[in-house]
Amino acid sequence: MGGGFIEGRWVTGLGAPFTVENPSTGAVVTSVTGMSLEQISDAIRAARHAFDAATWADLPFGTRAEIVRRYVAALETRADKIIDLIALETGCPRFTSSMRSQVQTPLAQAHQIIDLAQSLPDYEDNPLPIGERVNLMNQPYQSLRHYTPVGVVAAIAAYNFPFLTALWKVIPALITGNTVVLRPSPLTPLSAAVFGEAAEEAGLPPGVLNLVLERGTEGGQLLTTHADVDMVAFTGSTSVGVQVMQQAAATMKRLQLELGGKSAQIFLPDAIDKVVPVMVGACTAHAGQGCALGTRIFVPEADKPAILEKIRTAFAAIRIGGADDPSTQLGPVISAAQRARCEHFVALAVERGGVVVTGGRRPAAPGEGFFFEPTVLDLPDNSNPAAQEEIFGPVLCIIGYRDLDHAVQMANDSRYGLSGYVFGADRRKALEVGLRIKSGTVNVNGAMMSSYVSAGGQRMSGVGRERGIEGIRLYQQLTCINMGA
Template sequence: MLQAGYIDGVFVTGSGEILAVEDPSDGREIARLAGLSAPQVEDAIRAARLAFDRGVWSELAVAERAAALRRFVAALAQREAKLAEVTVAETGCPPHSGTMRVQVKAPLRMALECIDFFAALPEIEENPLPLAERATPTGMMLQSLRRYTPIGVVAAIAAYNFPFYTAIWKVIPALMAGNTVVVRPNPLTPLSAMILGEAAEEAKLPPGVLNVVLEAGHDGARLLTTHPAVDMVAFTGSTAVGAQVAIQAAPTFKRVQLELGGKSAQIFLPDAVNRFAAQAVVVCTAHAGQGCALGTRLFVPEAQKAELVEQAAAAFRRLKVGPALDPETQVGPVISAAQVARCEHFVKLAVENGGRVAAGGARPSHLDRGHYFEPTLLDLPDNSNPAAQEEIFGPVVSVIGYRDLDHAVEMANDSKYGLSGYVHGEDAATALKVGARVRSGSVHVNAAVMSTYASFGGQRASGYGRERGVEGMRLYQQLSCLTLGG
């Protein structure tokens, strides 16, 4: 039986429910193992707690932690081919796609950048007190300092669409800050997480510093979000589950970072409608639309909407849907049969509420195995349509016409989500003004950036807290203020 955990420096076999992992490209089972039981997950929490409280990691100098984590990333890099192979098999992401670079190569590179970035952050900063507050009437000089220390035990809960990426962007900053970590991957895509354990062992990280737990159900995840020995939960996933995480973490006052769903808008200014069809295609070819930051609501001038929809529909019909390993595949599978059903559900709702299917809208008839949905272009009458309001997480794009730019911005902001936004315009000054009015955690004007040095996070139902950037690094630290007199 395959091992399902790495706890306190030891690989362990699970004693819980059977965890079956399937390849979404053909639905075949690629792994079967006993997942960890809730008591085993608690063992991982206790190991992380003990390692933190003993100071075997938190009391090391930042430079020593950085050196150990460079060894850790080097061990992961030696397993890049294995990481890629496992990721393709469990996510269905085509290995020849641009998205695949985000799955493995980008997080490996950015992990090293994160280590260097964090190592350069000061552990103590001065608060800029006004001069009048620096001296007391008795002549005592005062100084106020901000001091950053580790939080403690971090539960890192990763998502199924980018399992390695969403894990590594919690693990590296958490460990650099001096915390200990328990990683819990999504049960749909758990296999790449065990490679983190292999790298931790090779890098000789102290036992208990990094623990990995695989489970079939949700008992372990519930434990990670409620156990008093866990100090912080970093979660990537759906808004519905994120809300539950926040509720479960509240009684023990854990710090919570949530990177949740999105229904991001793309506004095409009248001078940039020539970019519309290509950008609509990008949404579907980017991991079959399974990306929380993808711009799935596309706003175009009402007068040009009919023509633009037909152009994009023709492009959609040319896209090749197929298995991940087919080199001609442009749109791979979605993760599960349930996700196919979700796509079908929202296409049906879109039509029932006045929308029209301009392209796609069904399961491909030529694929009898695996989990596929056609690249789908929905022509919607307005932004209130369910397909424009709810995250679908598949290759489904909604097109909505606007009267003027005020109307476009109003509709873009008419969403419970606020993760990402996009504005396209040849007139950069006008595009920037429009972008500044979009209420979202990130707004991309004529370009998008995914950088170690630029933070990413949501507003409203897209979550709170940031990843990457200074804000994302400091999130894994406690802040205390020291006042000195003399």
């Protein structure tokens, strides 16, 4: 395997080869031939030509929607293949809700994104006050908002949810009339091939959807700096997101950056019965490799000792295993380097006063693969490095609070602001606490991942929104048209 899909054709890669590992075993799955920088430039040129020719952007919306629906249908026929590839290259257990979130959820949302886009008008009236609708010379005025495609979109997906993070970029971009260059993570390139296969089957015009694979980061840097790219949609770490923003600045590209998180979960005193099951869910969800997962757990100080005892029992029962084992609850992390990161932060947490409640090391079994035990750290306060840095593994922190003001203060004491969670039997009180959390999304007594509800970060968790009306409009230019008599 190797190369990519450019201007409606599969091309053989001329760049450096790289290997893909199976996180469940540590074994090499296959070797992939990456694309050269010139080939990635060709993909950008193909997308630019396809957009400038206007044959895609100028299609009637209904016609374009029909083609994009065919494209989604072609992806749906490959659902089983996508599941197989994601289990292989990410280690996500195939018989868990995490795998449904990887494949079935985004496929269903793709149709909803098209429906939502079709409901949005190309023109909207600006809400001028009546005094401004007629000027001093008694001439009528009208002001309209006109939405058009941004242009060429570089879609850079993440390794943890490779199909989902790519689809959330590709479908909004296509349905609004943009052309796309998709670049998956070098850690998870295999499932990306379906985007090119579906483009062929659905009859997307040449150049509208292009796929590039590479070993390193040079191609990604080209996509974020090239003058022919109008927008960069990126999901990944905050450190890389900062680089993307810097690289895109010289050409003033539109940005959508969904970056890291260290989300807080506050449990009110009347909801401590929910702490342990919620923590098990956050830890086992794709081995904690989710940017919006609530990895900082805040509980009343008086209740923490009893909660810790229940945690030890519950976490000891979590079944660790490979992606293909039906009994697996907790799979591997993506790589040996990511496992080492988990070890590093556990050691650092203990050095700074934390206590390992459970886990904290590599399990005895499975002997192969990139596994790390489900881990809970009892931290003395929110300043501990394990509470401040995104670990991206099955490592949770539990911290006691004196009162709800203290809990909110600690929850907001973070450079991140991607998501937040509040649990309380007193719904009014839980909502009051939720409204005080500084985060792009706050979930009170539950969570929602809907095509009609946008998500995005504050502070170092990113800029822009995905999904919802805001996620559609982000892929469109806004022009205000002002008309007199």
